[in-house]
Amino acid sequence: MRPGAVHLVVRGFGFGQDVAMKAAVLERLGEPGRFIMREVPDPAPAPGEVVVEIDAASLNARDAWIAATPGRVELPAILGSDACGRIVDLGRNVEGAARGDRVLVYPALYWGTAEDTPAPEWEILGVPHQGTFAERIALPVENVRPAPARLDNFEAAALPLAALTAWRALVTRGRVAPGQTVLITGAGSGVATFLVQMAVTQGARVLVTSSTTEKIDRSRALGAESGVLYTDKEWPEKVGPVDLVVDSAGAPTLEVVFRCLRPGGTYVNFGDTIAGEAHFDVGDLYWYQYNVLGSTMGSPHDFDVMLEHVTGAEWRPVIDSVYPLEELGDAFRRLRAGDRFGKVVVTVG
Ligand SMILES: NC(=O)c1ccc[n+]([C@@H]2O[C@H](COP(=O)([O-])OP(=O)(O)OC[C@H]3O[C@@H](n4cnc5c(N)ncnc54)[C@H](OP(=O)(O)O)[C@@H]3O)[C@@H](O)[C@H]2O)c1
Structure with a gap:
């Protein structure tokens, strides 16, 4: 790890030690919480994982709630459940994905096989695992899907958890x-x-x-x-x-x-x-x-059918505002604003 890079207590899917990436790290709880741009270990893909270079991510009420509520996260942490980006690295035994693929994240981890309710071990991406307010993330290949070609990166990043x-x-x-x-x-x-x-x-x-x-x-x-x-x-x-x-x-x-x-x-x-x-x-x-x-989030099947709907539909996600990742605190302030309408997105890189 480079000098000055922070040690993260979040679980990553595969963190390397040598190279660093930039992330908006939550260092103090609050509304909006104190987010500082830091160098953190670069993700390295474990078998079955891909690394996504993130172009855009979006904010959800969950992120604001975690950043404001004592006992929900061990600091420092990287929040964020939604992203659109490109695959830049593949672990062993990855099928159905290639470097350069433009993808969305499916933000439910370990949902399991039942449609009516997730498995007891399911999690939402972004705490306790590393989230998407970072340059890159390693994820199981089951948690990425092709991004709808008719949507730009901001619109695509607005979709995952909320849609x-x-x-x-x-x-x-x-x-x-x-x-x-x-x-x-x-x-x-x-x-x-x-x-x-x-x-x-x-x-x-x-x-x-x-x-x-x-x-x-x-x-x-x-x-x-x-x-x-x-x-x-x-x-x-x-x-x-x-x-x-x-x-x-x-x-x-x-x-x-x-x-x-x-x-x-x-x-x-x-x-x-x-x-x-x-x-x-x-x-x-x-x-x-x-x-x-x-009702809570959705199964992998729900996600696939939702993306099929979006691909064939004419409507576009409503983007309230876009902020650079460096201004994540301001993006959270906007999320809480009374006149906000639709999704708040951050652009990464
Ligand atoms: N179970 C899940 O999987 C899941 C997933 C996503 C979100 N959620 C939850 O769903 C809620 C909405 O999420 P979000 O990200 O869409 O939140 P959000 O963008 O922060 O919006 C919250 C909205 O609540 C509305 N509201 C406040 N008081 C209300 C009242 N008395 N009656 C009706 N509406 C009221 C406001 O609507 P107006 O602006 O129109 O006044 C406000 O825009 C949050 O509590 C979030 O935690 C759950």
Whole structure:
């Protein structure tokens, strides 16, 4: 390791010792956390792994939560679950990939073979393993896919975690169907912008909730029909009845969602941005035969089907802003900004 390079306590898939790469290393927790550009050991591919030279990476709520929450990570650490880049090195026994391939990362590690739930040992890329806010990363070859050629590097890097989560919640779990009315809550979020575009492409009538009329208008530009402010206490009556609600606010939505679901309708939750307990009438649950479902990220099959959808679709990921990796702290500040709409991306190298 070169003098001045930091020792990382994260697990890497294959770290060499001699050459150094640059990474935005989280050295102190906070909002946004203190990220410093450091030289760290260069990844070397173990058997079955590839090394990806990263062109762009994107931020997720998970990264901000880890950087702000004591006990979630041993410092120093490299966060980041999403990336688009090129394969620059191959370990032994790698098949189906070659140097120069333009790829995306599939950010669920060790999902296993079941479709309904991941294996107990599954992990999300980026803590405890090295994440993507770095020049290079070594990954199992099963965790890379060809990047959709119609998207640029920023758009492709915006996809992995958020578009996978959106696809599983909406299609695999929610079973959206043409002609259905679908409500997406929190329209400005990274995942929600994908949900709106995917639901419209599936032939659904899409409604949204948001905190500002500006973000509702921007959702309409993506194909949503209309929206209401979730700050309005009567919002469920103003949007209902709907067939499917896809939500990540959590408690505040679950508490009132039966007021806007049609009997037999489905509520899918994939997050609790507003943490807490929800109270609802169990009598309503069984009498009106509601489906209440949880969803998290997605299987390798979900990822492949999502990429097939993206490849054939016309919509493009919504990029709110792009920052150089050296300004990762500012990128995290932007992620928290009230007027942010869509994904925040960093350009690497
Ligand atoms: N389970 C999984 O696999 C998975 C994957 C990705 C994300 N998540 C979780 O899902 C959530 C969203 O992720 P993200 O990356 O898309 O987050 P994000 O971009 O940070 O967005 C959070 C959004 O929450 C919305 N919101 C806040 N209070 C709300 C309320 N009372 N009702 C409805 N919406 C409300 C806001 O929408 P407006 O801006 O429109 O006001 C905001 O944009 C986070 O909690 C994240 O941890 C889970």
